Amino acid sequence: MSDAPTVAVFRPDDDRLERAVDLLSELGAEPVADPMLAVEPTDATPRTDAEYVIFTSKTGAELVSEAGWEPDGETVCAIGPATADALREEGYAVDIVPEKFTSSGLVAALEREIDGARVEVARSDHGSPVLLEGFEDAGAYVHETVLYRLVRPGGSGESAELAAEVGLDAVCFTSSLTVEHFLEAAAEAGVREAALEGLADAVVGVIGEPTAETAAERGIDVDVVPDEATFDALARETVAATSARKP
Template sequence: MSDDADRPGDDSGPRVAVFRPDDERIDEAVDLLASLGARPVPDPMLAVEPTGAVPGDAAAFVVFTSKTGVELAAAAGWEPGDATLVAIGPSTAAAAREAGWTVDLVPEEYTSAGLVAALRGRVDGERVEVARSDHGSSVLLDGLRDAGAAVTETVLYRLTRPADAGDSADLAAAGDLDALAFTSSLTVEHFLAAADERGIRGAALAGANDAVVGAIGPPTAETAADLGMDVDVVPDAADFEALAEAVVAAVEGLPAGSDAPAAAEDGGD
C-alpha cells in the first residue's frame, strides 16, 4: 500500500480507504478523495495479469464487461469488425469509443442481468463472445445461453491480490478508518483475505462496521453484506466519483445520493 502521509487532503478530513488497482485508477481516486476534503488511504487490492488472449472473429455479438478488458483488447490490436459491440456500462463504453470502436449497445442496467435483459430476443441462434476477467459471474453466460445464444467466454485478464495489500485492514482493526470505498466484490473479498492472513479478520470487520462502508453497486454491496459488513452507502450512479462523494457525505452526516440499491454496477475494477 502507498503511504498516505504525503498524499494531498485535509489533515482534519475523514480517512477513507480505497482499493483500486495500483495504476492511474488509484491515483485518480486519491486525487478525487482529497478534493472532497478526505484523507485518502490507498491500499490497492487488485493486480491485473493479462492472459494475452483476445476475442475471436466469428461472433455476431462481442460483450465487454470492464474498461480494463477493452483496454487490453485494444492494446493487442483487436478490432470488433462487423460484430455488434456491447459494453456493460458507461466507463466500458467510453473506453471502447476511445479505442475507436463503435459501441452498439449499453444496457439500461449495468449488470450481468441487465446485459441479458438487453440482449434477450436478439441473440437466439447467434454466437456471442463474452470478453472479461477470470472472476466474471455465471449469471451472464447462463442467461445468454438460456436466451438461445451459443456463448464463448474469453478470459482477457486475471485479477489477483497484491502481496503487500492489507495495511487498511490493520487500520480498520485499530479503529483508524472513517470509511471504506469498495469498487468490486473482489476488493471486499481481498480486504478480508488480507485481514485473515494477519490474524485480524474479526477486528478488521468490526472496525469496518464502525466506519462508513460504501459499495459501488448492488453486486458489491451484496458480497459485503454476505461477508458480514454493514453497507451504508450505494450511490445512484455506479462509478467511483459518485461512490467517493456519497461516502464522504455519509461520514460528514450530509445527505448522500442514495443508501438504497443502485441501478447497477459498471464492471467495477
C-alpha cells in the same frame, strides 16, 4: 489534526487509483490508497465467430487493443460509460451501453435480440455469472474469453490494519474481489475479526448489488449502494454518508 474522513479505496494501481484518490481529496476526504487488485494479462482476444462481443472493464478494452483485436462487424457492447470510453479511446466503435451499468442491466438491454445469437463475453477471470446465465436464459450461445486474471498485489493490506485499529471512517469496495482480498489481507495480518469490527463502525460503500451480496455473505454490513454503478457515484455517496455521521 485533520477532520477529513479517512476513506479506503482499492482500485488497481494505475490511473484509476490516481483519479480515485484525486476525487476523494476533492470531496474533502483523506484517501487511503490500498490497491487490492493487480492485472495479469492472458494475451487472449475475443473469438471471431461471435455476433455480439461484451466488454466489462476499461482494462479489457486496453488489453484487446494491445493484443491486436480487430472487430469484423460484431455488435460491441460495453457494461458502462467508463468501459465504452476506453473502447473508443482504443479506436473501437461501441454499439450498446445499457441504461443501468450492471451485468443485469446489460442482460436486460440485450435479452430481446440475442435469441439464437453467438455472444462472446470478454473479461477477467472473476466475472459475475449473472451475464453468462442471463444471456443463456435469453437463448444465446455464450462463450467466455478470459482476457486477464485479477490477483492481490504484494504489500496490500494497510487498510485492513487501519480498520482493525478503528482508523477508517469509510471504505469504497469496487468489486466482490476487493472485498475478498481485503479480508484475505486482514487474515494474513492476523486481524480479520478486528477488521470486521472496525468496518462495523465505518461507512461501507459498494459499487453494486453483487458486491453488496458478497460483503453481506462475509459478515460486512453495507451502508451505501449508489444507483449508478460508477466509482464517481460511489465516492460521492460514501463521503456524504460519512460526513453526515460525523458530529
